[in-house]
Amino acid sequence: MGGYGDVQLLNDDGSRLDGRKLDEIRPVTIEAGILPAAEGSAMVTHGLNVAVAAVYGPMEAHPRKIQRQDRAVIDVRYNMAPFSTSDRIRPGFNRRSREISKVTAEALESVVLVERYPRSKIRVEIEILAAEAGTRCVGITAASVALADAGIPMRDMIVGVASGKIEDTVVLDLDKAEDNYGQADLPVGILPNTGEIAFLQMDGDLSLEEYNLAMEYNFKAAKEIHEIMVDALRRRYDGGEA
Amino acid sequence: MGGYGDVQLLNDDGSRLDGRKLDEIRPVTIEAGILPAAEGSAMVTHGLNVAVAAVYGPMEAHPRKIQRQDRAVIDVRYNMAPFSTSDRIRPGFNRRSREISKVTAEALESVVLVERYPRSKIRVEIEILAAEAGTRCVGITAASVALADAGIPMRDMIVGVASGKIEDTVVLDLDKAEDNYGQADLPVGILPNTGEIAFLQMDGDLSLEEYNLAMEYNFKAAKEIHEIMVDALRRRYDGGEA
Amino acid sequence: MGGYGDVQLLNDDGSRLDGRKLDEIRPVTIEAGILPAAEGSAMVTHGLNVAVAAVYGPMEAHPRKIQRQDRAVIDVRYNMAPFSTSDRIRPGFNRRSREISKVTAEALESVVLVERYPRSKIRVEIEILAAEAGTRCVGITAASVALADAGIPMRDMIVGVASGKIEDTVVLDLDKAEDNYGQADLPVGILPNTGEIAFLQMDGDLSLEEYNLAMEYNFKAAKEIHEIMVDALRRRYDGGEA
């Protein structure tokens, strides 16, 4: 977290710079099945973030050394397009995207019924086309919908959400300014039906009380976004192929 | 193309700076079988360009995923030696050489009887030792002779030639200054016996009429260079091993 | 060799700056079996150098193309930790470490009874944690002890030692200043029982007479260090697991 002390992020009435309440998420829209070449796909806009996910497989896992005898492996690539950020990003993986890919894959392996596909691989491609804070969470949400769109069986969805702290106040779903000048960020991946957590990162400074409040906000948001996810899938199957 | 307007490339009598006529190629010499370690090889000097090609195979294609069940693949590496240009080139592939390698391989696959060697690979190594404009064409010519020297059956040779445009005039076989300050370049790979085209690139600005004239020049040059190629191979087999 | 002429490296009484005699090595300590995860390991301190070696295998050699039908291959990685030198080294291999890894592997393959393990691989990892001139030799010594600690059969040990030339005088075991400002360095790997040489590099300027004297010093040092190696292995097996 940047943690600059001198940027005002809350209005005098306690509301946020963009008018949101402390526990209010940015607008979210989801469309499933938008990439004809993929076996499952989704586009999620969340604030000004745009994330696309494509799913391929299950397919044979190769090279063989990545194969697991008892289950499928999920191979996630989280990638930011060069034009997705204010300063252009050089194409190719970097350390940040490799870490996010790893923990996202492990989160998805926690909900996909991987035991049904031993020795196989499911490819999940997450492409961030526009970034405005919170892209890893938006990517997880998109990946969940794309997996469902591909017909991959899961014991629950994962909803990606984040809360954080700005001006010593816990708020839901940091936008770009809040992320740059805030004091903490707590991105999580929540299973909406079981209430379990499959993805967890955090940085900054949070007391236990603040953590608990931030987590409460996250669970609230997960419920809201989950409805939008379900709705997108319903539209996809009612409306036929895109 | 550089396309600087203020450099004079044609003399007042319409001839070129180096005295060539508009449809005249630079001097070309070819020697086959110059690399004892290779199964086939050739050195082509074309103006001040020096290109060497070596052929290995057919051999088993590995890794297996590059294998084609019905034919051989041709694996071309076009490489400029670090000392081949005015400013030293860092060793290792770059984007330009990868593109040229790809389209050169595809051109050669169009004339080699690849169906005779299913699941195998033929390696063609093109090394540019000195560069003076037109190296991709010189490399194609060298590769054709090296393939023939290796006894690889082909339905025709490919002759690499280029025409271009300088001072709004179509000319054959641009040299370095003409390439740097010219307006268009049209490198092609011509099958001398069938009159077909296996390699085609072009950049700059050409009207259809200019294209047609440039192509006419290219066909004329292909005939001349083809004779030198045949002569080199004849000398090689008359004269025994180099 | 740096070879700066204006740095004094010998005292007026002919002794060296750190008080050593011309044919005196820096203090050496060796401990075997210091890495619980490895099958054999050793730490060698030699002057201010600290080198650690770990041995894994014999194990199946893969990828298959590195396999040898009639013997094991030894896969050595000599690596300098980023904090091992005055200026931090960027992690990852460089040309120097690749060359040292290659010739060290070839030296070890000369003494390990590799014929006993066809088609297999023995991994030897040499990590330099602190460098004060002569690390390749210290690494060879550490690798020998680690191989013995792993129970890999060898026809002899290899002792890494170096002599050099400073102020036109041959001296044993250059330290950092002597290495930086000296005139020659002759690192070798000596088989203490047979008197053969398995590792040899040299750079700088040496007449044949100087070479012979430097080599005489090296053999003398090899005997001294060999005793410390044997002692470390004896302590390891008397004292049980570390």
Next chain:
Amino acid sequence: MVELVPTLLRQELARLAEDDARLDGRGRWEGREFTLETNCLYNAEGSAKVVMGGTVVYAGVKFELRTPWPDRPTQGSLMCGAELRPVAGRKYEPGPPSPQSIELGRVVDRGIRESGCIDMESLCIVPGEKVWGVMIDIHVLSDRGNIFDACGLAAIAALRTAIVPAERFDVGDDHKLQIKGTPIMASFTRVGGRFVLDASEQEELGGDERIHITLGDEGHLHSLQKGLRGVFTPAEFAEIFEVAQTRCVELRKIVAKEEEN
């Protein structure tokens, strides 16, 4: 659509070609339906999305401040790259840029660069010291055939709507990037023995070589490229060149129309 094995597919395509027909019922010189959308991405200074049949690509434009090359002190620079990442289809693998993606980027780059549609002098801020570098990145999200034309179209459409972010870099006021001309690419694939326009994924799978033609506003050639195994005759080129002329005029109109919106 049933995925035919290549040999059967080739036979089927040859049979259709005899009747001058195509798998999806199109005419030989008929393109698939497509949509073009511009300015669709936050953070890109210019952007475009092209959907051409089942092919989906995005292009985004970014700017950076650079020092000019010593021998061209008043000229900015252009860079155009394409990424064919695993998202685009089952056959695409992760790893360093493939020859396919390098070729794609370079062919699109040459078409734009050689058309002269960007006046490199207009990118100069302080001669010898500061110029704009323009970077177009093309991202293929779904490959169902003829990604070259989709990428070429997305690139020029993104460029034509780009805003130079001078304020963010503290070098003046934001302004539209000056673009003269609209170079357009038309690609032809040999299918069943003869060339067709805008090949589908199945046609590419069972087809042979491709020819990519980029034409400028006056119908001049600015870039040519032959890809894949196969040869062609001068007569065949003459035929597709004529088709390309018509196709490029049509697409150029659509780019202009999208800009007016």
Next chain:
Amino acid sequence: MVELVPTLLRQELARLAEDDARLDGRGRWEGREFTLETNCLYNAEGSAKVVMGGTVVYAGVKFELRTPWPDRPTQGSLMCGAELRPVAGRKYEPGPPSPQSIELGRVVDRGIRESGCIDMESLCIVPGEKVWGVMIDIHVLSDRGNIFDACGLAAIAALRTAIVPAERFDVGDDHKLQIKGTPIMASFTRVGGRFVLDASEQEELGGDERIHITLGDEGHLHSLQKGLRGVFTPAEFAEIFEVAQTRCVELRKIVAKEEEN
């Protein structure tokens, strides 16, 4: 120790968990024996060696002079990286940094960075011109379980004893690096269905997900990370958070004690 095949190992670990027992006889929240040694490496400006059970790691600190970022002209920088090289165990392979090593380095880095223990302003030499870059490199020599905690401990211990080599760089006198606070990481692994502290190599082999918690001097969270396949409940988190508080206080004392020597 006999290397059990994972399935048998998992069964054994589940059976032990029913009795609240562990393979090596430890209590659920009991760490292995460990030793901490600092200033043990020539050429490193600060260094530490941690032996935790059979896990052995070194950390070394180096400094470099840099020009500060234009938007933070008075701030130095911190970089923390971990190398999981083949020396560390049979399963580690040579090659570019693995996702495992990248995660390890980044989690340790965030814990230290976000705790604010390094005042970046204190690394300024000449505003806008010259600042210190602090680089911590962590080297895992032997992995027998829970390398995260060993690496986190080695990193902060090395930092806390580091000397800024100002004389060598001709920018003043050598001095101790100012460090406020001692962020400590505590890692928990699900073994036999429930979380345990400081898992051994066998427990990791037959276990599930890990949670890494870094706490500052006041017990605040500075970094969290869940790794590997598995899910957890908020109640489980509450339990391990309490254990982490105790564990971190203990380890912080040991770091302080080593510093006094």
Next chain:
Amino acid sequence: MVELVPTLLRQELARLAEDDARLDGRGRWEGREFTLETNCLYNAEGSAKVVMGGTVVYAGVKFELRTPWPDRPTQGSLMCGAELRPVAGRKYEPGPPSPQSIELGRVVDRGIRESGCIDMESLCIVPGEKVWGVMIDIHVLSDRGNIFDACGLAAIAALRTAIVPAERFDVGDDHKLQIKGTPIMASFTRVGGRFVLDASEQEELGGDERIHITLGDEGHLHSLQKGLRGVFTPAEFAEIFEVAQTRCVELRKIVAKEEEN
């Protein structure tokens, strides 16, 4: 020549060694025929081609302007690299530089550098600001044995004929690069149990370790390297050192003669 399988080849080579004979009829210390040609490449500031038996290598010299290292403000720099690309033989594969090619380049580099034949001070243009960097690139086109000696010879011959391109860089008049001395490499391979000079490809295939000796004009050692599996005795070294003295004198004469032409 029939390609013998290595085991049979080794037996044959051992049998020949008993009679002090070699596969191609040469004496033990006899080199193959070779030719040296210099200044053979446009664009290289110095160049040489060496054909040694069936081995063909080129070396080319280029110059660049650099800022000197702060601690050596009046010294230029030398870089020597070798590329063992797939062109050189069936066994060579594409990819990043192999350990073989790195060793080759570094051994040639050390021989030239340590002989002191380039006065680094003579490469200074403006102290502390501008010096010449000399770069020798060696390109092996055909490996039929003993590429080390061929590369060493090509490198020094290219250097000795190099012209410093000062006019092109606008720093004075073109002039010959000053070179004092002609370091020469002689390589020995253990074949059939004893060392021979200038091994052929077959001898290398059925042989053991190599020793590379670089000698300067006064017969001093400037570089030694043992490569491949095998050991040798001090007595063996003494013998080949004597042969190396003679060999290097001969080759040095040929370099001088080529220069006069």
